[in-house]
């Protein structure tokens with residue numbers, strides 16, 4: 001075989017079929033061979049993986065990385081470095097406060113990503129309102145196939161808008177991702193917490209599991225009527241998972257995702273963590289956390305996403321006296337893989353086979369990028385991460401690439417970490433440094449968004 005650009009040898013490759021010993025070769029940014037070490041071609045650059053695990057780079061399907069009005073929180077440069085340091089090779093960015101519902105807003109964001117990001121990226125458009133749901137067909141033509149909507153503030157869409165949006169998606173392809181908490185229930189339970197807002201846990205008590213369950217059930221009923229792919233953003237409760245499982249059993253095209261923080265923390269942690277722990281949906285009970293892990297293992301939750309949305313620390317500290325004044329959102333893009341390895345694989349809550357699906361191949365399928373992304377296969381983009389399963393770390397703010405300078409995970413002892421990340425065959429991260437300048441990342445159009453009926457598809 002002719003000489004190639006890069007060879008990774010002495011690895012344990014995590015394929016969809018399981019772990020195999022050997023290596024892979026890369027030419028022109030794509031995987032051109034997967035073989036035992038002695039059968040790998042000659043290469044200009046050879047990396048000895050030292051028997052560490054090589055898996056497809058993560059696709060973070062829900063991250064608020066670059067909002068043109070909120071670059072004091074994060075931007076494509078800092079956010080994509082955090083991604084690379086967490087083994088994430090493709091970010092699906094989502095609006096935070098600015099609408100991304102027109103060709104101009106899409107082109108502006110694409111330009112920012114192409115200039116600033118070190119990993120590949122794509123977009124969820126939104127937020128869907130009654131004024132803009134007709135953007136669905138235009139955005140799909142431009143390679144954006146996911147649309148965000150809310151059943152609650154601050155971007156609450158009417159039920160009618162949700163019906164129309166899912167109908168549009170049913171007709172044109174793509175999917176609608178819905179933040180599912182019922183605003184009426186949030187309003188009612190918030191009243192009961194009057195006078196208790198100095199306790200951070202009040203934020204969780206004011207947003208009960210019932211609000212999630214009711215909203216999920218309603219959204220599934222809509223999708224059952226309209227057709228189209230419904231994606232439930234960040235499920236957090238046992239009952240929420242049950243509603244989704246029932247919907248799938250009835251044949252509704254509904255998928256969901258879970259965030260690393262809901263797999264690590266639970267409600268009682270909030271008083272210890274203070275206003276930093278404020279996010280939506282909020283932290284739940286230990287029982288809910290256990291239900292999320294088991295749903296992930298059995299395939300009822302199809303992907304793990306960061307919902308990365310940290311802020312400058314002052315915006316958290318503003319909630320010291322009254323939790324309602326704190327910003328909602330935490331860091332996470334650098335933590336997905338670490339949490340899945342340490343809290344999942346090492347504790348027997350997750351298998352390696354499920355890890356590669358929920359972190360890489362399922363999101364690639366859901367966003368219509370498979371098998372270009374999300375797999376170690378010949379012809380796929382050479383996006384992969386080398387993992388040292390024995391590396392022990394104490395998480396500190398210093399190791400974080402986020403602009404915000406703090407992490408919810410401060411002080412946590414974890415075992416298993418990404419040590420090197422490659423995007424289209426180029427090393428973008430090693431050890432604790434980003435190894436490439438901004439601009440390597442490229443916009444990745446979504447193809448036909450694929451539904452995951454079975455994780456074995």
Ligand SMILES: [Zn+2]
Nearest residue numbers: 062064094307
């Ligand atoms: Zn979000």
